[in-house]
Amino acid sequence: MSRDTTLVSADWAEKNLETPGVVFVEVDEDTSAYVTGHLPGAIKLDWKTDLQDQVRRDFVNKDQFAALLSERGIANDDTVVLYGGNNNWFAAYAYWYFALYGHHEVRLLDGGRKKWELDARPLTAETVSRPATQYVAQDPDHTIRAFRDEVVAAIGTKNLVDVRSPDEYAGRLLAPAHLPQEQAQRAGHVPTAISVPWSKAANEDGTFKSDQELREIYAAAGLDDSRETIAYCRIGERSSHTWFVLQELLGHRNVKNYDGSWTEYGSLVGVPVALGDEPGKE
Amino acid sequence: MTASTTAGCAAPDQAAPLPASLDLEKETVITGVVRDAAGEPVTGAYVRLLDSTDEFTAEVVTSPAGQFRFFAAPGTWRLRALSRHGNGDTVLTASRGVNEATVPVAVD
Numbered sequence: 001m002s003r004d005t006t007l008v009s010a011d012w013a014e015k016n017l018e019t020p021g022v023v024f025v026e027v028d029e030d031t032s033a034y035v036t037g038h039l040p041g042a043i044k045l046d047w048k049t050d051l052q053d054q055v056r057r058d059f060v061n062k063d064q065f066a067a068l069l070s071e072r073g074i075a076n077d078d079t080v081v082l083y084g085g086n087n088n089w090f091a092a093y094a095y096w097y098f099a100l101y102g103h104h105e106v107r108l109l110d111g112g113r114k115k116w117e118l119d120a121r122p123l124t125a126e127t128v129s130r131p132a133t134q135y136v137a138q139d140p141d142h143t144i145r146a147f148r149d150e151v152v153a154a155i156g157t158k159n160l161v162d163v164r165s166p167d168e169y170a171g172r173l174l175a176p177a178h179l180p181q182e183q184a185q186r187a188g189h190v191p192t193a194i195s196v197p198w199s200k201a202a203n204e205d206g207t208f209k210s211d212q213e214l215r216e217i218y219a220a221a222g223l224d225d226s227r228e229t230i231a232y233c234r235i236g237e238r239s240s241h242t243w244f245v246l247q248e249l250l251g252h253r254n255v256k257n258y259d260g261s262w263t264e265y266g267s268l269v270g271v272p273v274a275l276g277d278e279p280g281k282e
Numbered sequence: 283m284t285a286s287t288t289a290g291c292a293a294p295d296q297a298a299p300l301p302a303s304l305d306l307e308k309e310t311v312i313t314g315v316v317r318d319a320a321g322e323p324v325t326g327a328y329v330r331l332l333d334s335t336d337e338f339t340a341e342v343v344t345s346p347a348g349q350f351r352f353f354a355a356p357g358t359w360r361l362r363a364l365s366r367h368g369n370g371d372t373v374l375t376a377s378r379g380v381n382e383a384t385v386p387v388a389v390d
Contacts, residue, residue: 087341114328120366165339172355199338204330204364 006248007208008081008107010115014122016081017041023074023130026113027051027084027094029237033113037123039083043072043130047090047237051097059259065101066137073130076103083109083116087199087206092240095248096257100145102138108244114206144243146230146256148264151190152271156282159229160193161221163242164262168234169195171275175234185266188273190232191280196221198238201245214245225252232258232265296345300380310376312359313351314383316344318367323348324387327365334358350385361385 008016016022017040024042026034034044045051050068052059060068074080080098084091091108098106109116117123146154154160167173171187189195200217201209208214223229229246231239236259247255258265265271274280300311316327329350331340334357342350350361358375363385370387 085343114364117326118328118364118366166333166335166337167339167355175353197337204362 002251003211003249006107006244007110009110010119010121013039013081013083013109021078022081023078024081024083024109025074025094027082027091028086029090033085035125037125038128039116040122040124040126041128042083043128045072045094047093051094059097062101062137062140065097066135069135069137070133073133074135075133076136077105079105079107081107081109083112085113086237087114087202087241088112089198089237089241092244093237096144096240096243100140102141111205111207118205143254144247144256146232146258148258148260148268150256151230151232151258151265154228154230155190155272156192159223159227160190161223161229161231161239161242162189162193162195163198163231163233163239165197165199166195166277168262170277185263186273187266188275189262189280190265191272191274192282193232193274194221194223194279195277196223196242198233198241201242208245208249211249214250218246218250228254228256230256230258232261234262235259236261296342296349296351307378310354310356310378311351311380312354312361312374312376312383313349313380314361314385315348316350316363316365316370316385316387317348319386319388324363324365324367327363327387329385330362330364332360332362336360363387
């Protein structure tokens with residue numbers, strides 16, 4: 001994997017807004033931004049209502065994913081370009097779904113909505129609809145998804161990368177600082193996890209740093225790329241961003257996203273938890 | 283009211299009143315307005331909250347009145363605003379309760 005097959009620039013996107021076979025998709029948790037203005041021709045996916053199972057805590061299964069993409073008019077041979085707010089967190093999460101369900105041509109828009117807006121590129125509030133398709137999803141690729149028992153077993157043996165902010169890692173905050181802090185689960189991190197906030201991988205305009213800068217960041221943090229890696233955050237969206245960096249940009253193998261992340265791990269009974277700025281012991 | 287803000291990561295409406303359930307004895311709220319060189323509020327600016335080591339902590343987009351709001355912790359923070367009108371910074375020391383700040387932006 002490399003940038004050529006996983007990422008597109010805002011310039012490329014603006015030139016290809018009307019290219020047949022290229023589908024732009026805005027992905028957000030709160031789609032109110034899409035309603036006020038989106039890339040011309042872009043459809044939307046709502047992380048909460050479209051991409052999550054509405055009963056149990058899990059994301060959409062293979063059949064649900066196929067039905068969703070069919071209804072929204074995405075075909076198996078389309079090139080899907082994902083973008084969104086929050087520095088592409090939920091777009092990266094959706095990218096991970098597309099990878100998990102075997103979509104061939106999927107890209108992230110470098111810089112997402114933020115760079116697009118700061119560059120004053122075109123946005124429109126027009127309603128977009130595409131003719132339905134018969135999308136076929138593949139069986140989920142569990143080589144890129146980690147579950148809780150695997151995370152506990154990885155303590156001290158695999159790379160665990162906590163991509164939340166330093167204060168969340170240390171247990172001083174339970175959630176990103178733009179949200180009220182009323183969550184009830186325990187604070188802290190998985191023992192032996194290194195702290196590499198997702199934001200270290202991004203420039204302030206939301207674009208990804210260069211491959212060389214990215215390699216230096218993870219090497220300096222002590223990531224051993226000969227070992228398997230599990231990335232996690234709070235609900236799995238920021239760690240999708242880091243999963244994208246490690247596997248899709250830097251080409252690491254055996255990188256998994258733990259989508260249960262801290263809201264699951266920090267509520268498990270009896271598992272070890274570390275507090276403070278150091279990774280802690282097994 | 284704020285139920286939709288608690289489950290995920292989308293920034294809540296930056297102009298909404300503080301939730302009644304918010305305990306200002308415990309919470310450290312950093313709030314304010316981004317203003318351009320003429321003193322006018324800047325809507326749609328991206329405000330980044332950076333900690334005392336300049337590490338990114340959170341980011342929100344300003345309301346139509348240029349407002350932003352963070353739920354942080356006591357300490358020193360840097361607010362960095364990015365906008366089509368330019369960028370700007372301000373540093374503040376926050377304590378529990380509501381802390382107000384203005385972030386000026388100008389073309390670099």
